[in-house]
Amino acid sequence: MSRLQDIARELDVSVSLVSKVLNGRLGTTGANPKTVRAIERAAQKLHYRKHSSAAALATGRQNVVGLFLHSIGVEGSGVSEAIVRGVSAALAARGQRLMLQYFLGADEFRAACPEVGRHAMDGLIVGGVHHHELVPELAQVQDAGIPVVTIHDQPLAGEALPNVGSDQVAVGRIATEHLIALGCRRIAHVKVDSHRASGYHQALSAAGLPARPELFHVARRYDARSAEEALAAFDAAGAAFDGIVAQSDQQAAAVVSVLLRRGVRVPDQVKVIGVDDSPFCEFFPVRLSSVSNEHFARGRRAVEMLMDRLAGRPVASVQELPVLRPRESTIGDASEGGRGAGEPAGAPPA
Amino acid sequence: MSRLQDIARELDVSVSLVSKVLNGRLGTTGANPKTVRAIERAAQKLHYRKHSSAAALATGRQNVVGLFLHSIGVEGSGVSEAIVRGVSAALAARGQRLMLQYFLGADEFRAACPEVGRHAMDGLIVGGVHHHELVPELAQVQDAGIPVVTIHDQPLAGEALPNVGSDQVAVGRIATEHLIALGCRRIAHVKVDSHRASGYHQALSAAGLPARPELFHVARRYDARSAEEALAAFDAAGAAFDGIVAQSDQQAAAVVSVLLRRGVRVPDQVKVIGVDDSPFCEFFPVRLSSVSNEHFARGRRAVEMLMDRLAGRPVASVQELPVLRPRESTIGDASEGGRGAGEPAGAPPA
DNA sequence: CTGTTAGCGCGTTCAT
DNA sequence: ATGAACGCGCTAACAG
Numbered sequence: 001m002s003r004l005q006d007i008a009r010e011l012d013v014s015v016s017l018v019s020k021v022l023n024g025r026l027g028t029t030g031a032n033p034k035t036v037r038a039i040e041r042a043a044q045k046l047h048y049r050k051h052s053s054a055a056a057l058a059t060g061r062q063n064v065v066g067l068f069l070h071s072i073g074v075e076g077s078g079v080s081e082a083i084v085r086g087v088s089a090a091l092a093a094r095g096q097r098l099m100l101q102y103f104l105g106a107d108e109f110r111a112a113c114p115e116v117g118r119h120a121m122d123g124l125i126v127g128g129v130h131h132h133e134l135v136p137e138l139a140q141v142q143d144a145g146i147p148v149v150t151i152h153d154q155p156l157a158g159e160a161l162p163n164v165g166s167d168q169v170a171v172g173r174i175a176t177e178h179l180i181a182l183g184c185r186r187i188a189h190v191k192v193d194s195h196r197a198s199g200y201h202q203a204l205s206a207a208g209l210p211a212r213p214e215l216f217h218v219a220r221r222y223d224a225r226s227a228e229e230a231l232a233a234f235d236a237a238g239a240a241f242d243g244i245v246a247q248s249d250q251q252a253a254a255v256v257s258v259l260l261r262r263g264v265r266v267p268d269q270v271k272v273i274g275v276d277d278s279p280f281c282e283f284f285p286v287r288l289s290s291v292s293n294e295h296f297a298r299g300r301r302a303v304e305m306l307m308d309r310l311a312g313r314p315v316a317s318v319q320e321l322p323v324l325r326p327r328e329s330t331i332g333d334a335s336e337g338g339r340g341a342g343e344p345a346g347a348p349p350a
Numbered sequence: 351m352s353r354l355q356d357i358a359r360e361l362d363v364s365v366s367l368v369s370k371v372l373n374g375r376l377g378t379t380g381a382n383p384k385t386v387r388a389i390e391r392a393a394q395k396l397h398y399r400k401h402s403s404a405a406a407l408a409t410g411r412q413n414v415v416g417l418f419l420h421s422i423g424v425e426g427s428g429v430s431e432a433i434v435r436g437v438s439a440a441l442a443a444r445g446q447r448l449m450l451q452y453f454l455g456a457d458e459f460r461a462a463c464p465e466v467g468r469h470a471m472d473g474l475i476v477g478g479v480h481h482h483e484l485v486p487e488l489a490q491v492q493d494a495g496i497p498v499v500t501i502h503d504q505p506l507a508g509e510a511l512p513n514v515g516s517d518q519v520a521v522g523r524i525a526t527e528h529l530i531a532l533g534c535r536r537i538a539h540v541k542v543d544s545h546r547a548s549g550y551h552q553a554l555s556a557a558g559l560p561a562r563p564e565l566f567h568v569a570r571r572y573d574a575r576s577a578e579e580a581l582a583a584f585d586a587a588g589a590a591f592d593g594i595v596a597q598s599d600q601q602a603a604a605v606v607s608v609l610l611r612r613g614v615r616v617p618d619q620v621k622v623i624g625v626d627d628s629p630f631c632e633f634f635p636v637r638l639s640s641v642s643n644e645h646f647a648r649g650r651r652a653v654e655m656l657m658d659r660l661a662g663r664p665v666a667s668v669q670e671l672p673v674l675r676p677r678e679s680t681i682g683d684a685s686e687g688g689r690g691a692g693e694p695a696g697a698p699p700a
Numbered sequence: 701c702t703g704t705t706a707g708c709g710c711g712t713t714c715a716t
Numbered sequence: 717a718t719g720a721a722c723g724c725g726c727t728a729a730c731a732g
Contacts (some may be wrong), residue, residue, distance in 0.1 A: 001467050001494050003725060014703045019727060031701060049467035049494075053406035054725035057708045062403065064449075076629030081431045088452050097465060099414075100450045102438050115447060117351050117399040119709095144351050224633045250633055257635035260610070279426030280630035283574045283600055285607035353709060364719045369711060381717060404709035407724045469725090 002046040010042050011035070022048070056119075064097045065306060066121040068112065070128030071104055074222045074250045077278045079295050083127050083151060086299020094307065096122075106133050116141050123306040127151035127299070135161070147309040149302045151295075153195070155317045162309070163317040164301045166293045171322045172199025175245045175273045175291050178324055180207045182331065184243030184271055188215035190230040190255075192222055192247045196275070200245055214239040222247060224254035231258050242270055243330075249274035249281055252288050256329060260285070271330040277323075287328035294320050352396040360392050361385070372398070406469075414447045415656060416471040418462065420478030421454055424572045424600045427628045429645050433477050433501060436649020444657065446472075456483050466491050473656040477501035477649070485511070497659040499652045501645075503545070505667045512659070513667040514652045516643045521672045522549025525595045525623045525641050528674055530557045532681065534593030534621055538565040540580045540605075542572055542597045546625070550595055564589040572597060574604035581608050592620055593680075599624035599631055602638050606679060610635070621680040627673075637678035644670050 004022075008015045013035060020026050021039045042048075056062045067087050073079030084100065091098050099121055103109045109131070116124055123146060126138065130152040138148050138161055148161055155163035172195065179187050180203060187204065191197040197216075204211050214237040219226035227246055234241060246252040252274030256266050264270055266286050274281070277292035298320055308315045354372075358365045363385060370376050371389045392398075406412045417437050423429030434450065441448050449471055453459045459481070466474055473496060476488065480502040488498050488511055498511055505513035522545065529537050530553060537554065541547040547566075554561050564587040569576035577596055584591060596602040602624030606616050614620055616636050624631070627642035648670055655665045 001469070005725075015725090016704080016727075017702055019725095020702090023727085025727085026701090029701060035701090047467070047494075049469070051407070051725050052468045052470045053403040053412065054469075054708090055727075056403035057401070057407050057710090058725080058727040060708080075632065076426060076428065078426065078428075078431075081428075081434075084431075084434070084450070085452065088450060092451065092462070097470065098450045100434070100438060100448050101442065102435065112442070117397070118402040119351070119399070120402045120447065253630075253633050253635075257633070260635055278630075280603075280628075280634075282425065283603050283607070284630075285603075285610055285635055355709075365709090366711075366720080367718055369709095370718090373711080375711080376717090379717060385717085401709050404724090405711075407708090407726090408710045408712080410724080 001049045003051065004048070007039065007042040007046055007048055010046065011038055013039070018043075022050075060119075062120065062122050063095065064099050064121045065091055065303065066099045066101065066116060066124040068101050068103060068109065068124060068126045070109070070126070070131065071102060072128035073276065074248050076280055077249060077276045079276055079293070080128070082295035083299040086296035086301075087125060087303055088299075089296075090300040090303035094303070096303075106131050109134055110137060113137055113141070116146060117144050121146065123147045123149070123310055125149050125151065125299075125302045125306060127302070130154075130156050132156065147306060149306045149309070149315075151298050151302050153193075154319075159316060162305055162315045164298045164305065165317060165319040166298065166322055167319050168193055168195035168322075169199040169202065171275055171291045171293065172196035172201075172245065173203045174199070174322055174324050175275070176200045176203035177207075178273060178289070178326065178330060179243035179245065179271050180204075180209065182243075182267075182271055185209060186212065186215060186239075186241045187243040187245060188230070188234055188239070188241040189217070189245045190227055190247055190251055191216060191218045192220070192226070196247055212239065215241055219247075219251075222251060224250050224257075227251035227254040228258060231255060244270065244272050246272065246274045249276050249278040249288055249290055252290070252329065253280070253284060256284065256286050256288065267328065267330050267332050273330050277325045281325070281327060284329075289327045289330040290325045292323045292325055294323055351399045353401065354398070357389065357392040357396055357398055360396065361388055363389070368393075372400075410469075412470065412472050413445065414449050414471045415441055415653065416449045416451065416466060416474040418451050418453060418459065418474060418476045420459070420476070420481065421452060422478035423626065424598050426630055427599060427626045429626055429643070430478070432645035433649040436646035436651075437475060437653055438649075439646075440650040440653035444653070446653075456481055459484055460487060463487055463491070466496060467494050471496065473497045473499070473660055475499050475501065475649075475652045475656060477652070480504075480506050482506065497656060499656045499659070499665075501648050501652050503543075504669075509666060512655055512665045514648045514655065515667060515669040516648065516672055517669050518543055518545035518672075519549040519552065521625055521641050521643065522546035522551075522595065523553045524549070524672055524674050525625070526550045526553035527557075528623060528639070528676065528680060529593035529595065529621050530554075530559065532593075532617075532621055535559060536562065536565060536589075536591045537593040537595060538580070538584055538589070538591040539567070539595045540577055540597055540601055541566060541568045542570070542576070546597055562589065565591055569597075569601075572601060574600050574607075577601035577604040578608060581605060594620065594622050596622065596624045599626050599628040599638055599640050602640070602679065603630070603634060606634065606636050606638065617678065617680050617682050623680050627675045631675070631677060634679075639677045639680040640675050642673045642675055644673055 217230035273289040277290040281288035567580035623639040627640040631638035
């Protein structure tokens with residue numbers, strides 16, 4: 001690898017001319033086409049590579065974006081990876097580099113934070129479980145001139161931290177509306193997130209269906225066990241159901257597993273839907289319907305917003321719409337008659 | 351954020367002294383403890399952050415490691431994410447930053463390659479599907495003084511590119527031995543990778559079992575469909591089996607799904623095992639046994655090896671041993687009597 | 701159209 | 717025990 005100086009010497013021109021040519025910064029006047037070509041050829045020949053640190057030092061621009069990811073998503077949901085890939089793809093398309101850092105709690109975040117201040121990145125994207133306690137740190141990062149965009153369900157701190165959200169009320173509503181449209185009348189819910197639960201209630205109420213407390217189980221986690229506990233609770237209450245809106249695909253998977261073991265037919269007798277459109281939904285014995293939070297797209301969006309901020313354009317939080325992914329666990333096998341009729345409009349599949 | 355100069359001015363000392371103190375480079379003589387403390391306090395007060403580009407320019411060290419990941423693993427296997435997390439954790443523990451880049455083919459790799467030469471990173475880890483065509487590019491990167499470590503099943507180019515491998519023959523062998531130890535005598539195999547297939551044959555032969563061609567299906571992909579085709583082929587041949595060694599968890603999942611639908615009891619009548627210990631193995635209706643390729647650990651290992659190379663220590667390729675993760679699909683429900691007796695020694699679970 | 705000059709912030713001699 | 721001076725490789729004014 002060589003420096004600008006090497007190619008300048010080779011052609012007996014000045015370093016700055018080489019710099020201008022190679023960066024297309026020739027101003028209005030332009031340069032001698034011959035020397036331009038000569039410089040370009042020499043650069044090629046000498047395998048010239050810009051020293052990014054030197055350029056960064058001179059310009060104050062790193063062409064690096066940080067992605068701090070608070071571990072998110074139950075095992076196998078692929079949520080983290082979807083965000084990373086979305087951000088990665090969008091940055092690559094812009095010639096920006098991605099600096100990735102996972103963190104578990106506020107402490108780990110703080111430990112990683114100095115790195116941010118080090119002029120090591122132009123901007124920062126923070127994703128995953130939101131931590132209100134981190135708002136001050138993030139504000140400080142922004143005060144240091146490093147814009148931040150978050151990927152949380154909802155904005156953390158108003159417009160100070162632009163966010164790429166996803167409407168969790170809609171998640172619950174879309175899932176529930178889907179089951180209602182398919183004819184379910186006694187729909188159970190495993191509540192973890194209250195926004196999703198409220199979407200569930202909204203949909204019931206909009207359809208004139210009663211909210212049955214005995215079909216509403218409050219869980220603390222998104223894992224399979226919590227779904228099993230929910231089923232046990234419904235049993236204990238002697239409550240029958242013809243549909244279940246879970247709050248994760250892992251819960252949905254657990255529900256389907258238990259039902260199958262009991263000889264209950266899914267979706268004929270009970271329809272089941274989860275959240276996050278995890279990869280395994282596609283090859284579960286009964287392919288699992290789900291509501292996607294569109295993490296890949298949101299990662300991409302976050303990059304766009306960050307670039308806007310870096311370009312000085314004003315940016316406001318956005319709220320992406322979740323997307324219904326109907327599969328076998330609600331609409332049955334495609335070969336048995338295709339997608340369920342009476343699909344509610346609004347949330348297009350894939 | 352402030353520069354060394356700011357704190358030097360604050361205390362009326364020289365920039366270089368501040369630099370030495372803050373970096374612990376005081377030589378043998380040391381410095382006045384008072385000024386040392388004063389400098390440290392001032393650094394704290396002024397929120398001093400080293401400008402990493404400037405430091406990199408001066409020292410030639412970036413404290414950045416690149417991770418180039420060729421998309422790997424069937425959907426939901428979590429393989430890519432495991433590698434990223436392993437690398438990330440190891441780097442974080444060493445104060446190194448992680449620069450991540452996904453690529454799909456050789457072209458995308460080449461497109462990303464210039465970034466490497468740009469003195470943007472101290473070393474490079476390449477993981478995922480191996481591409482022989484990339485060897486020249488990687489050699490060039492190394493010639494430019496940037497050491498490379500790969501994470502592939504087996505080394506790409508001898509010791510020129512140190513590799514963190516995983517013994518794929520052992521994968522097939524361990525899986526097959528496991529089924530044999532559990533009493534299976536007619537074990538089918540879905541072949542994709544030939545090393546794994548050869549491990550399958552080794553295990554059969556070591557146990558004195560015949561290799562039955564009618565129970566050996568050659569597939570092209572690791573996906574669910576290829577497993578379904580395998581089952582169809584076994585049916586067509588009228589070949590009965592009491593165990594199946596698949597080459598991915600997705601294949602294993604598909605096998606179990608089909609068998610359950612047919613009313614075949616897993617693992618009582620047929621035992622099934624896959625590869626990669628995907629997250630969903632844990633919450634499949636019949637929890638799936640698998641052989642792990644230990645991607646997280648290998649990511650960590652790759653970082654260690656890279657650090658060794660950067661420190662000038664000689665490094666050789668290693669081959670990690672796959673690990674058996676027995677679950678319900680081979681040993682049955684734990685509550686029904688625990689782990690299968692006669693477990694072969696050698697491959698410890700988790 | 702091209703060259704000169706002056707930094708960017710830090711680390712490292714070498715003096716003092 | 718401390719400081720002055722230089723250079724890392726590049727960009728950006730400003731001259732010519």
